[in-house]
Amino acid sequence: MIYLDYQATTPLAPEARDAMMAWLDGPGGTGFGNPHSPHRMGRTAKAAVELAREQVAALLPAGGTVIFTSGATEAINLAIRGSGHGGTVSVSAIEHAAVLDTAGDMGKTHYLNVARDGQCNVNQDLPADTRLVCVMQVNNEIGTIQPTLDWHRKAKENNALYLCDAVQAYGKIEVTGADMIAISAHKFHGPKGVGALWVRQGLELQEVQTGGGQEAGVRSGTLSPALIAGMGAAAKLADQSLDHDREHIERLWERARDRFKDWQVNGSEEARWHGNLNLRREGLDVARLMSDCRNIMFSAGSACASGSGRPSHVLKAIGLSDAEAKSSIRLGFGRYTSLEDIDEAAETINAAAQAQAL
Incomplete structure (x- = not known):
């Protein structure tokens, strides 16, 4: 099988798996302690959590707090619900459902337009009562990179906070300034079930998940040293591999663009993360294509919306058009993808697509 669905999830890095194992000891081991317990095993587990917090923070802006969560969805909920009530939440039209649905649940939502190239530009007005602006850094479906610095500046000019969903950016490109930043470990070769919300210094959130208040008094629940250690190790590896990974992905992008030169790219080819190739072909039956290419793991859109039958809200x-959106596929590749993987996948997908036209 060839895995080309890196936007849905990434393979677990061996270094992350190794970091996790010490904290999964059963009876007779010493690594299963509760990091909130005062005894030696608890203090040891807490030290592992704090080391991982430093490793994760190294790829985020200085002057903030990393709050561990169960993933980006919880981080986004904490940011939107915990940053206040009333007023309008302004969101780009291509945000992840975790942002769109949570903002909608809070009350008044204002949608920011996105251009044909997938850019949410700042030359549009915000409602006067906007309290929070949400614009992601890299889109999960089409990979376009948004002008987050400009949006952070505009939010401040309008006395609003700015939340950046950096799930697809963290560990790949520099994560720029914001008031709050959401990330998820399994999108940068860490384990599933753990993420974080970065909160700038001086910003106080209201508690959303009540209980023991283990994380900065705003996020309750016992932390998993194993998951967090894996996230920290993946973050450290991403930091060390940043340049190498970027160069490798550029080679993969160039090969993939050449192999799929007869397909139309959705969104800008320049202002995008080149590990995401979203393509369309007129009249393509994507369901049939995926059935004919069972050994190639790719997506018809966002994994979170797959199976709904609805055209992608991003496209x-x-x-x-509905027809264009439904004739699109997403190929995602990264650190563990080879050029041979791209070649084999392209040959299989192109042959299956051409067979539909006969």
């Missing part, structure tokens, strides 16, 4: 937001 619709950039102006594609």
